[in-house]
Amino acid sequence: MDARHAELRQRLAALGFDDVRFAALTPSPGGGLREWLASGHQADMQWMERTAEKRLDPQLVLPGAKSVIMLGVNYWSDKFRHPPSAIGHPRWARYALHEDYHDTIKPGLAVAGGVLEEIFGVRGTDYRYYVDTGPVLEREWAARAGIGFVGKNAMMISRRHGNWLLLAAIFTKIELTTDEPIRKKFRNQEAGKGPGVGLLCGKCTRCLDACPTEAFPRPGVVDSRRCISYQTIENKGIIPRELRPGIGNRIYGCDVCLEVCPWNRFAREGRRLLVAARGEIAELTLREILELTPVRFAEIFRRTPIKRLKLAGLLRNACIVAGNSGDATRLPQLVRLATMHASALVRAHAVWAVFRLGGGAQLAPARAVEMNGDVLAEYVAG
């Protein structure tokens, strides 16, 4: 590998990327994604369908692209112990206890682009970078570049960082010498099929067994319709009634299939050059969350991914957590939300929670308020 590759790797690592690896950009065989979409596993994420062709063929994203620089950012922190599970204390996905990683990693990618220009003499039109939201199969490229392997939980699992790695990609027209996948014999593995999934999982099925909503139709494949992460973050409407008990105290996202993975034992505190902790969010009690006003919501969740859920979305999730808490002292707050909140979405989930906590009788005066559309169905079926 020539000296420029080594310099590139070293300078990107210095920017805060914990893994820097290269792969050739050939079209994806596509089996995994096509099958996933055909099975409806994308739920209401229509953008996954709209961008499928681009995801499968990097030439549609950057004509002339030859290589991808795959980057991993370790966001593990030992400090983020969730408070011992006091009844109904909400749990957040770990990545959400940080400033929005899209906003903190992107500036790093912009600087990385400058580094490419400097070392290889290319122009801004010779590369494109993405973190999460681009039409890019990030885990596929990460697997090919050898960042880690795709686990039975569908995660890109790193032997150095476990499951706690965020991914970013730079497509480039530069022809980089590629790194090997972690086992050479899987280099040509058809994506998403066969032994490529769960390469280093062995017989372990902890993630599949632990999923409270049975979201894995088979190892390595997530059905978003049943995934708590999808339901509590991406779904903007009613959360299916049958999934609510399984959501337990997860208020935003879900890490269950990540947390139980034995590979996490290798995870070390991240350098945190590209992620900024907002661990104080984990200290919020359910009571405080149920009382949030729009102004407090904006203040507390500023610059975090949670802000995109908006107050009504968070209250919807909080109602489910409260309903699952078994804590009847939450009833006055829930009855108030069920009868008075401006959002029908919140009212509907609050009504469910009130019934689940055995307080249905307290809702009689609310009946008229709830008599419309979806919400009526929610209320009557209480």
Ligand code: B12
């Ligand atoms: C849509 C999406 C979701 C959806 C669907 C999840 C899913 N499993 O597809 C929902 C909302 C449910 C979701 C949830 C989460 N997500 Co998400 N999500 C995405 C997104 C935008 C697209 C994923 C996608 O294309 N899915 C379609 C399926 C078919 O693709 P895939 O799972 O990537 O599978 C491919 C590879 O596994 C490959 N493959 C399998 N085996 C092998 C073997 C070899 C050798 C090769 C070459 C390829 C290969 O085949 C598949 C097709 O190419 C990516 C960002 C991105 N642009 O890629 C983030 C991303 C996958 N999400 C991420 C995170 C952190 C999460 C959550 C942990 C968040 C949380 N705590 O709540 C959960 C985890 C759920 C889970 N177990 O997957 C990270 C994952 C990082 C990592 N280390 O894997 C990503 C990469 C975002 C990022 N930039 O960091 N997510």
